[in-house]
Amino acid sequence: MRLALTLGLALALAACASGGPWSGADIGREAAYQGLLTVDCAQTRYGASHPDRFAEANRLMGEHPSKGKINNVCAGTGIGHYLISRWLSGNGRTAWQGVTIGIEAWAVDTNRMAGARIEF
Numbered sequence: 001m002r003l004a005l006t007l008g009l010a011l012a013l014a015a016c017a018s019g020g021p022w023s024g025a026d027i028g029r030e031a032a033y034q035g036l037l038t039v040d041c042a043q044t045r046y047g048a049s050h051p052d053r054f055a056e057a058n059r060l061m062g063e064h065p066s067k068g069k070i071n072n073v074c075a076g077t078g079i080g081h082y083l084i085s086r087w088l089s090g091n092g093r094t095a096w097q098g099v100t101i102g103i104e105a106w107a108v109d110t111n112r113m114a115g116a117r118i119e120f
Helices: 002-015 024-049 067-087 090-113
Strands: none
Touching: 024 067, 024 090, 067 090
């Protein structure tokens, strides 16, 4: 139910987005972010399957989140990122996407070094 409400809100907000048109670079950065987020979420699902070895550091999820909570937070994060990217334009969008790509790349690498694998 929450996912449906989140999706409905996201679609309503997307209709109000005020950002300028997207360049190929904007699309590429958004795809890179969404890809890294997907890997991060899959690693988090792996950690949830192995609570004796892993504890989640993201305070939004808690130390041992359920896979349902992981799915909802990841979906909301992906939609939210896209909506903010749509709302921003020019250098603001470039900076937002660049910084968040860096954060996700760091998270994925940190998870990898801790031994987290990908689980869908």
